[in-house]
Amino acid sequence: MNAVLIRRLILKDWYLSRLMLGVLGAVGAGAVGLLLLRNETSGFLGLITSFIALILLSNMLPTLTIVNERKHHNLALVMSLPISPADYTAAKILANVLAYFVVWAAIVGALLWIFVHASGFGGWIPFLILAALAPFCAFGAITAVALVGESEFGAILAMVATNISYSFIWFFLVRVPGVVDALKSPVPIWSPTIVTIIAAEVGLIALAIGAAFFFQSRKTDFI
Amino acid sequence: MTQTAVQLTGVGKDYRHFSLADVHLTLPEGQIMGFIGPNGAGKSTTIRIMLGLVHQDRGDVRIYGHRMPGEQAAAKWDVGFASEDLRLYEGATVEWHMRFIQSIYHSWDEAYARTLLKRFDVRPEQRVKGLSHGQRVKAALLLVLARRPRLLVLDEPTTGLDPVARHEVLRELTEVMRDDRRSVLFSSHNTQDVEQICDQITFIDRGRILECRDKDTFLERWRRLRIELPGGIAAPRLPGIVDVKQTGRIAVSITNAFDDNLPRAYEAAGIRVQAVEAMTLEEIFVTNVHARREGAGQ
Numbered sequence: 001m002n003a004v005l006i007r008r009l010i011l012k013d014w015y016l017s018r019l020m021l022g023v024l025g026a027v028g029a030g031a032v033g034l035l036l037l038r039n040e041t042s043g044f045l046g047l048i049t050s051f052i053a054l055i056l057l058s059n060m061l062p063t064l065t066i067v068n069e070r071k072h073h074n075l076a077l078v079m080s081l082p083i084s085p086a087d088y089t090a091a092k093i094l095a096n097v098l099a100y101f102v103v104w105a106a107i108v109g110a111l112l113w114i115f116v117h118a119s120g121f122g123g124w125i126p127f128l129i130l131a132a133l134a135p136f137c138a139f140g141a142i143t144a145v146a147l148v149g150e151s152e153f154g155a156i157l158a159m160v161a162t163n164i165s166y167s168f169i170w171f172f173l174v175r176v177p178g179v180v181d182a183l184k185s186p187v188p189i190w191s192p193t194i195v196t197i198i199a200a201e202v203g204l205i206a207l208a209i210g211a212a213f214f215f216q217s218r219k220t221d222f223i
Numbered sequence: 224m225t226q227t228a229v230q231l232t233g234v235g236k237d238y239r240h241f242s243l244a245d246v247h248l249t250l251p252e253g254q255i256m257g258f259i260g261p262n263g264a265g266k267s268t269t270i271r272i273m274l275g276l277v278h279q280d281r282g283d284v285r286i287y288g289h290r291m292p293g294e295q296a297a298a299k300w301d302v303g304f305a306s307e308d309l310r311l312y313e314g315a316t317v318e319w320h321m322r323f324i325q326s327i328y329h330s331w332d333e334a335y336a337r338t339l340l341k342r343f344d345v346r347p348e349q350r351v352k353g354l355s356h357g358q359r360v361k362a363a364l365l366l367v368l369a370r371r372p373r374l375l376v377l378d379e380p381t382t383g384l385d386p387v388a389r390h391e392v393l394r395e396l397t398e399v400m401r402d403d404r405r406s407v408l409f410s411s412h413n414t415q416d417v418e419q420i421c422d423q424i425t426f427i428d429r430g431r432i433l434e435c436r437d438k439d440t441f442l443e444r445w446r447r448l449r450i451e452l453p454g455g456i457a458a459p460r461l462p463g464i465v466d467v468k469q470t471g472r473i474a475v476s477i478t479n480a481f482d483d484n485l486p487r488a489y490e491a492a493g494i495r496v497q498a499v500e501a502m503t504l505e506e507i508f509v510t511n512v513h514a515r516r517e518g519a520g521q
Contacts, residue, residue: 002296005327008326012323015315016314016315072312072313073308073310074310076276076308076310077311079274079275079276080274080302080309081299082298082299082300082327083296083299084296087296220277220278220292221277221278222276222277223271223276223277
């Protein structure tokens with residue numbers, strides 16, 4: 001693989017998505033700011049807005065860098081460069097995962113910092129990580145479908161499916177015994193159930209990204 | 224020693240409703256090949272296979288000796304590709320695209336790029352979104368030309384351009400070919416453009432190569448003969464005649480293997496040859512396609 005060209009392609013994708021990354025990063029920062037006001041309404045709004053930013057990013061980043069590149073016929077330009085299919089796939093996955101991870105880590109890190117420093121909310125920390133990994137899983141699935149499926153319709157279906165699934169996932173999470181009990185604790189409780197769900201979410205992200213790389217780099221037709 | 228820029232041997236690709244069959248194509252270094260075919264003939268599929276964008280099901284593809292698609296990353300350093308359906312990023316400026324391509328290719332010639340900006344009347348600070356179709360095509364060509372690739376592969380680059388823009392593009396391609404180490408494969412269904420700049424011509428239709436020769440041979444061997452027949456007889460189909468249209472005693476026959484013996488053969492059969500006319504590449508192409516489709520070809 002050509003590391004120099006992969007780096008150039010990553011920088012290209014970041015440059016072209018800079019506006020969207022900046023806006024959603026700012027929305028996330030604003031949401032965290034609301035939490036810092038430390039009253040119930042602003043705290044609720046801040047938490048919800050943070051998750052909206054993560055969900056929007058999980059939809060918009062693959063749309064902008066993968067779906068639109070194909071839809072707007074830019075893919076021929078990229079694939080005419082001296083790169084192999086594996087180089088293209090590696091660049092696309094790294095650009096997306098790194099960009100998503102940076103924004104995700106900044107928002108979730110700030111939320112965790114607030115919860116760590118708020119007395120009596122320690123039990124919320126594991127739940128927050130569980131809940132915040134859900135948009136990351138959705139991002140992995142949407143990226144994989146957009147990259148391998150080569151269809152805007154397929155990517156939209158993946159977005160609709162993942163967006164609908166949040167209600168079910170969070171509904172389910174707050175009813176799992178090992179999770180709901182930990183919420184009431186003033187300190188974080190890392191029950192086997194919580195650790196298992198986190199491991200499953202991380203595994204799902206790795207599986208989606210790995211499958212995308214495996215199938216995309218073996219494709220025979222690009223345009 | 225002259226190198227071979229492009230070599231396709233027995234290349235095939237099957238889709239549900241279209242097959243590219245047994246394509247043999249050789250483009251020597253320093254030549255411009257016009258690749259002519261109607262819409263859906265297989266021009267773009269062949270070009271995509273050459274660039275590794277689509278993998279062939281059968282056959283061998285080599286670009287400057289690099290086997291495709293396996294060695295495409297190495298091969299594409301020498302190839303500049305512009306296509307009707309290759310678009311630049313709408314949200315970025317022409318200047319950004321220039322810097323992006325320059326960061327990849329060390330062969331980028333900044334002075335030449337600036338000259339092309341002026342010749343093509345493209346403003347570097349302008350976003351691609353705000354460019355006209357002609358300017359977008361010229362900006363894409365600028366990015367390809369300014370890095371001075373050994374092989375230019377242009378898939379219908381002049382489609383949809385106004386006459387002025389088309390003339391600018393063709394003039395630039397002619398300039399490029401002053402360097403005899405550079406080769407161009409120029410796909411088009413505009414035979415005028417091809418006739419103007421190409422040394423070699425390849426006709427393709429329905430996924431099959433019909434004919435591949437140098438342009439002068441094409442133009443010399445294809446002739447239209449206006450003949451006058453004695454009353455009551457049908458125009459004979461002599462060897463090399465691909466099409467005959469007869470109205471009463473007057474007939475027009477078209478040959479793809481003209482030599483001085485053909486008029487003599489007609490005269491010997493009692494048929495008077497009124498005129499022997501040269502044909503344009505477009506006429507040759509259309510006749511060739513019709514003849515093959517009707518199974519009357521050689």
